[in-house]
Amino acid sequence: MTEKKDTGLQSGLERWLAGQDRVGQYFMKYMDRFIFDELSPSHLAKEGLGSFMKNVPVPFREEDLAAFKEKGGLKITSILSNMAWVLGIHPDFMYADEYKKYIDHYFDDRLAAALVGEAAGEMEKQNLDSAFIHFRAALVLYPDYKDALFGYAGVCRSIYLNREGDEDRSEEYVGRFKAESMETFERLTVLYPEFDRPFYYLGYAYLNMGLYKKAELTWKEYLKLAKGPNSTCEEGGAEAIEEIEERVRQLQEPIRIEEGCNCVLSGRFQDGIEILKPFLETDYKHWWPLFYYLGIAYGKLGEYNRAIELLKEALVQEPSQTDCMEELILVCREAGRDDLAEKYENKLKLIQSQRAQ
Numbered sequence: 001m002t003e004k005k006d007t008g009l010q011s012g013l014e015r016w017l018a019g020q021d022r023v024g025q026y027f028m029k030y031m032d033r034f035i036f037d038e039l040s041p042s043h044l045a046k047e048g049l050g051s052f053m054k055n056v057p058v059p060f061r062e063e064d065l066a067a068f069k070e071k072g073g074l075k076i077t078s079i080l081s082n083m084a085w086v087l088g089i090h091p092d093f094m095y096a097d098e099y100k101k102y103i104d105h106y107f108d109d110r111l112a113a114a115l116v117g118e119a120a121g122e123m124e125k126q127n128l129d130s131a132f133i134h135f136r137a138a139l140v141l142y143p144d145y146k147d148a149l150f151g152y153a154g155v156c157r158s159i160y161l162n163r164e165g166d167e168d169r170s171e172e173y174v175g176r177f178k179a180e181s182m183e184t185f186e187r188l189t190v191l192y193p194e195f196d197r198p199f200y201y202l203g204y205a206y207l208n209m210g211l212y213k214k215a216e217l218t219w220k221e222y223l224k225l226a227k228g229p230n231s232t233c234e235e236g237g238a239e240a241i242e243e244i245e246e247r248v249r250q251l252q253e254p255i256r257i258e259e260g261c262n263c264v265l266s267g268r269f270q271d272g273i274e275i276l277k278p279f280l281e282t283d284y285k286h287w288w289p290l291f292y293y294l295g296i297a298y299g300k301l302g303e304y305n306r307a308i309e310l311l312k313e314a315l316v317q318e319p320s321q322t323d324c325m326e327e328l329i330l331v332c333r334e335a336g337r338d339d340l341a342e343k344y345e346n347k348l349k350l351i352q353s354q355r356a357q
Contacts, residue, residue, distance in 0.1 A: 088137030304335035
């Protein structure tokens with residue numbers, strides 16, 4: 001375990017306790033597994049728990065109560081396990097502080113390590129909800145515990161990857177777990193900058209967001225660490241290094257395009273055109289944002305006919321792209337092409353009304 005470090009970042013626990021839990025809503029159903037009842041005064045006195053557990057409901061499962069009736073007692077480990085589940089499901093549960101004191105009364109940091117081990121086993125069996133709850137419970141106990149943070153980021157990643165191909169997937173659901181995973185990997189790189197593995201996954205997160213330069217810098221840091229003396233690469237590490245080296249090579253053209261797009265966004269329209277225009281003769285000629293940003297640049301320079309041509313081509317490739325449509329309407333108005341502007345305004349209204357249904 002590690003002591004809490006001041007990184008200037010809000011920890012997952014701090015965010016959860018502030019009512020900013022992105023993903024906890026998807027696990028609240030598991031609270032229905034528990035029945036809450038108080039421990040007897042005699043038990044509290046015997047175990048030295050009276051100072052903080054008096055009048056505090058404790059989570060029991062139905063099978064726990066049955067075992068209690070049949071055998072006349074319940075193992076403390078069962079109560080600890082139930083409390084850990086509640087903390088993992090609901091970190092800001094009203095009796096969370098008392099549960100943590102109860103856990104500390106019997107265990108030191110070994111419980112957090114045990115929870116991570118249990119979570120890893122659940123991951124292997126693809127019991128992702130259970131793995132998530134165990135990892136998060138460990139983080140409630142030790143917010144900066146490296147293995148728990150890495151496992152938590154990984155299980156959030158597995159959860160959204162498992163849903164990305166589902167026809168009934170919710171974009172909000174996937175987006176929440178993506179954000180949770182990425183934020184946790186980012187936190188790991190700040191807390192443990194010599195730990196290479198978060199940089200590997202974080203590079204892919206940035207790549208999927210179209211942040212090519214950020215992905216390149218992240219992967220270069222990964223390669224430096226993975227090839228260094230403190231590398232944590234396991235079996236297959238050489239293949240991972242080779243994989244990321246190839247990814248970095250493949251990023252050079254997207255990074256140049258990103259630079260051109262940023263020129264357009266910052267008002268350096270001619271510079272943007274000079275960077276982006278050559279890519280119209282490459283495989284990127286089928287990438288609608290290339291036409292979109294070039295269309296913006298030509299429009300801002302007053303070359304309206306060229307801008308309209310490029311923006312229309314972007315819409316051929318991505319017919320429902322509303323940002324592109326709005327830009328085209330604006331350019332058409334500036335060019336005095338009110339008839340064409342009206343045509344696309346009607347299309348835009350139709351798309352917006354369909355999305356609102």
